[in-house]
Amino acid sequence: MSTASTVPATAGDVKENHGSLHIGDLEVNFFDSVDEHSGLPPIVLVHGTGGSARSHFGFLFPMLAAKQRVVAVDLATPQGPPDEGQIRMAEQVQAVIEKVLPDRPVTLAGYSLGAVVAATAAGTRPDLVGGLILMAGWLKTDAQQKLRNDIWRALRQSDVEALRRYQAFCAFSAPLLAMLSDGEIEALVSSFRTDDLMAAQMEINRHVDLTDVAPKIACPTLIVAGTDDLMTPFRQSKRLFGAIADARYTEVTSGHAMVVERPAELVHLIAAFNANPNQYPAGAILPTRRP
Amino acid sequence: MPTSTPDALRDVSVIIVGAGFSGLGLGIQLRRRGESSFVILERADDVGGSWRDNTYPGVACDVPSPLYSYSFRTNPDWSRMFSPGQEIWDYLRAAAREEGLGPHLRFGAEMLEARWNENDHRWTVRTPQGEFYGDVLVAATGHLTDIKLPEVPGLETFTGELFHSARWNHDFPLAGKRIGVVGTGASAIQIVPQLAEIADQLVVFQRSAPYIQPRRDRVFSEAEKNLFRRDQRTVEEMREMLFWYNDSRFAARRLIDDYLAEASWQALSHLDKQVSDPELRAKLTPDYTIGCKRILLSDDYYPAIQRPNVHLEAAALERVEGSTAFSAAGEAFELDVLVVATGFETYDLPSSYRIFGRGGNALADHWSNGMQAYKSIATAGFPNLFLLNGPGTSLGHNSVIYMIEAQIDHLLAALDWRSAHDGRVLEVSSDIENAFAKRLDEGAAETVIIRGGCSSWYLDPRNGRATLSWPDFAHRFRDECAPFDPAAYDHGEQSAARA
Numbered sequence: 001m002s003t004a005s006t007v008p009a010t011a012g013d014v015k016e017n018h019g020s021l022h023i024g025d026l027e028v029n030f031f032d033s034v035d036e037h038s039g040l041p042p043i044v045l046v047h048g049t050g051g052s053a054r055s056h057f058g059f060l061f062p063m064l065a066a067k068q069r070v071v072a073v074d075l076a077t078p079q080g081p082p083d084e085g086q087i088r089m090a091e092q093v094q095a096v097i098e099k100v101l102p103d104r105p106v107t108l109a110g111y112s113l114g115a116v117v118a119a120t121a122a123g124t125r126p127d128l129v130g131g132l133i134l135m136a137g138w139l140k141t142d143a144q145q146k147l148r149n150d151i152w153r154a155l156r157q158s159d160v161e162a163l164r165r166y167q168a169f170c171a172f173s174a175p176l177l178a179m180l181s182d183g184e185i186e187a188l189v190s191s192f193r194t195d196d197l198m199a200a201q202m203e204i205n206r207h208v209d210l211t212d213v214a215p216k217i218a219c220p221t222l223i224v225a226g227t228d229d230l231m232t233p234f235r236q237s238k239r240l241f242g243a244i245a246d247a248r249y250t251e252v253t254s255g256h257a258m259v260v261e262r263p264a265e266l267v268h269l270i271a272a273f274n275a276n277p278n279q280y281p282a283g284a285i286l287p288t289r290r291p
Numbered sequence: 292m293p294t295s296t297p298d299a300l301r302d303v304s305v306i307i308v309g310a311g312f313s314g315l316g317l318g319i320q321l322r323r324r325g326e327s328s329f330v331i332l333e334r335a336d337d338v339g340g341s342w343r344d345n346t347y348p349g350v351a352c353d354v355p356s357p358l359y360s361y362s363f364r365t366n367p368d369w370s371r372m373f374s375p376g377q378e379i380w381d382y383l384r385a386a387a388r389e390e391g392l393g394p395h396l397r398f399g400a401e402m403l404e405a406r407w408n409e410n411d412h413r414w415t416v417r418t419p420q421g422e423f424y425g426d427v428l429v430a431a432t433g434h435l436t437d438i439k440l441p442e443v444p445g446l447e448t449f450t451g452e453l454f455h456s457a458r459w460n461h462d463f464p465l466a467g468k469r470i471g472v473v474g475t476g477a478s479a480i481q482i483v484p485q486l487a488e489i490a491d492q493l494v495v496f497q498r499s500a501p502y503i504q505p506r507r508d509r510v511f512s513e514a515e516k517n518l519f520r521r522d523q524r525t526v527e528e529m530r531e532m533l534f535w536y537n538d539s540r541f542a543a544r545r546l547i548d549d550y551l552a553e554a555s556w557q558a559l560s561h562l563d564k565q566v567s568d569p570e571l572r573a574k575l576t577p578d579y580t581i582g583c584k585r586i587l588l589s590d591d592y593y594p595a596i597q598r599p600n601v602h603l604e605a606a607a608l609e610r611v612e613g614s615t616a617f618s619a620a621g622e623a624f625e626l627d628v629l630v631v632a633t634g635f636e637t638y639d640l641p642s643s644y645r646i647f648g649r650g651g652n653a654l655a656d657h658w659s660n661g662m663q664a665y666k667s668i669a670t671a672g673f674p675n676l677f678l679l680n681g682p683g684t685s686l687g688h689n690s691v692i693y694m695i696e697a698q699i700d701h702l703l704a705a706l707d708w709r710s711a712h713d714g715r716v717l718e719v720s721s722d723i724e725n726a727f728a729k730r731l732d733e734g735a736a737e738t739v740i741i742r743g744g745c746s747s748w749y750l751d752p753r754n755g756r757a758t759l760s761w762p763d764f765a766h767r768f769r770d771e772c773a774p775f776d777p778a779a780y781d782h783g784e785q786s787a788a789r790a
Contacts, residue, residue: 058549063541263539264536271770291766
């Protein structure tokens with residue numbers, strides 16, 4: 001890693017700094033809300049497949065930043081072998097933490113592929129991570145996920161419009177899609193990416209395996225699963241719950257797109273965990289929330 | 292006192308003042324825990340609070356019914372997403388009856404004065420039904436309950452029929468009359484479409500145009516209600532979806548660009564769709580940031596305003612002379628009826644002039660710089676007094692019932708603690724109360740309530756503080772304010788044994 005720059009930018013009403021660093025020929029961007037607000041550990045957010053800090057954390061970033069410092073990483077997609085993807089991305093997250101938040105415990109929160117990356121980062125550098133949150137993550141890509149990945153790949157070759165519709169179908173919960181108007185469905189459909197970078201991330205997704213790294217995760221961990229998730233089914237989150245020693249588990253009623261379907265509930269879960277990671281002991285399933 | 296008639300609940304552990312959502316909710320929880328030593332004092336002759344008082348045509352809640360109800364008493368029978376006021380009142384009456392609150396309720400028992408007794412460390416509440424004595428006093432008196440009339444010169448001289456929206460005169464025939472409606476808030480926009488149907492002429496006095504979003508109301512089908520009855524989890528799932536969706540709307544209140552723009556678009560595109568006349572559209576376009584005042588939901592207000600017998604006067608009512616109402620724009624209107632829909636006393640609560648704590652200090656005096664309470668529930672100098680739905684509990688984006696339930700949890704834990712500690716008195720220090728209030732002020736300063744460029748009923752005009760408003764997610768209120776922390780309270784004294 002070498003150069004870094006910092007320029008002011010805004011996300012809504014939250015002041016933030018935008019910075020970047022280089023790892024080899026990859027440029028990694030990040031956003032930093034800077035203001036500490038409190039003695040709480042800073043939260044580092046890692047987005048998922050096809051997303052960015054902005055597109056996945058447009059809600060979580062500013063709302064969490066109201067109470068504690070938040071840094072969000074824009075992952076760069078590595079071009080090497082896909083089975084090295086998770087570690088190459090984890091190195092980016094580790095580099096951002098070392099640069100922006102050196103020598104202090106951070107709470108690392110990853111969503112989807114970002115959860116895989118965060119778990120890898122925490123397992124390979126336990127010294128950097130004080131708490132870990134894995135939203136819609138998975139332990140090791142299984143046959144159901146490979147089947148979906150196959151369909152994704154085939155549709156990308158044959159029918160990109162159908163691929164977008166398929167992505168919307170997979171990403172959101174059935175109850176949410178059922179409520180939407182035709183226009184809202186079309187707006188969702190058109191928001192999905194099908195470009196080469198997305199395809200490269202889908203290849204990385206095919207090769208995810210946290211089996212070896214999960215037992216090395218030492219910090220308190222919160223696993224958040226979506227009850228209606230077709231892309232990383234909740235049973236995958238339960239496998240993480242089994243594999244990580246100091247883990248607790250909870251579900252939100254949502255599809256994979258929980259950052260869109262239940263953003264306020266995620267703010268609640270992340271903020272509460274960050275304030276007191278051991279409110280619930282290792283092995284606990286959080287009490288059902290009945291607002 | 293010798294004037295008191297015999298009453299088994301004359302002397303109790305907990306006195307609850309008010310039988311609206313807050314007071315009944317607490318009463319239900321006490322009953323379910325097997326508590327019997329509590330009394331609920333209600334000034335009116337029935338339970339129901341706002342839903343008893345507001346009977347105006349078209350009255351309904353602007354929070355979806357599956358969410359605007361107790362989590363511990365879900366209701367499969369709501370007729371629609373936004374149920375009429377009568378259904379909400381019926382829901383509360385059924386709750387009071389079926390949960391066995393009847394023996395605990397005292398009607399016509401207005402709190403005339405509540406006083407902390409320094410000698411036995413207990414509360415005395417004087418009512419027209421005699422005095423009541425309790426270890427703990429719970430002010431479940433609400434803040435949308437005491438009507439506020441506009442200060443308009445000559446209003447009292449109006450020769451026609453005049454009443455407040457929450458004191459509707461159903462005996463007065465309105466059909467064919469020339470009617471003025473003062474205000475364009477949550478009540479007015481429900482009343483106007485109803486009156487437009489029957490009035491000869493209707494004038495709406497608008498001081499400030501509200502933001503109005505589509506209501507998205509719908510009827511629950513018989514099949515849906517049947518499912519709700521057969522599988523309670525389906526009601527809860529709808530409630531949870533509504534709660535977390537509503538809570539996400541706080542991002543707009545905190546002025547996050549994308550969410551603010553979305554909220555504005557929802558309102559202004561609704562206006563564009565429903566009103567084509569550019570002049571009228573301009574009059575109906577608000578001049579402040581969305582969310583500063585309560586966002587209203589209606590599909591029939593804009594159409595009603597455009598009826599030939601309806602006139603929108605985009606100016607406040609300035610004065611009244613006989614049967615003539617003059618607007619601030621100088622227009623004069625001959626009227627038979629004036630409906631005043633100008634809301635309630637929200638920042639300087641009449642009940643606070645009737646509660647006297649240590650040293651005979653009135654709560655209103657303690658609150659002369661604006662009302663405040665530690666965790667929105669306890670105040671310094673008022674031992675064993677707990678407030679429900681008081682300062683720092685109002686939301687523009689979610690259901691107040693959720694807030695009330697969080698407070699009830701805090702209060703029940705406090706009562707448990709007292710039981711386990713020989714009935715010691717619970718009182719917060721000024722420092723703790725002030726620190727909490729300061730945090731709320733700082734939070735509010737980041738929200739549209741303070742920064743939106745309007746004056747709303749969430750603000751205390753004496754000092755500009757948003758004393759009524761909880762400036763955060765609703766879920767954050769539960770996270771912060773539901774837990775009872777005995778360390779935050781001083782607890783030296785003990786309540787004397789009951790007689």
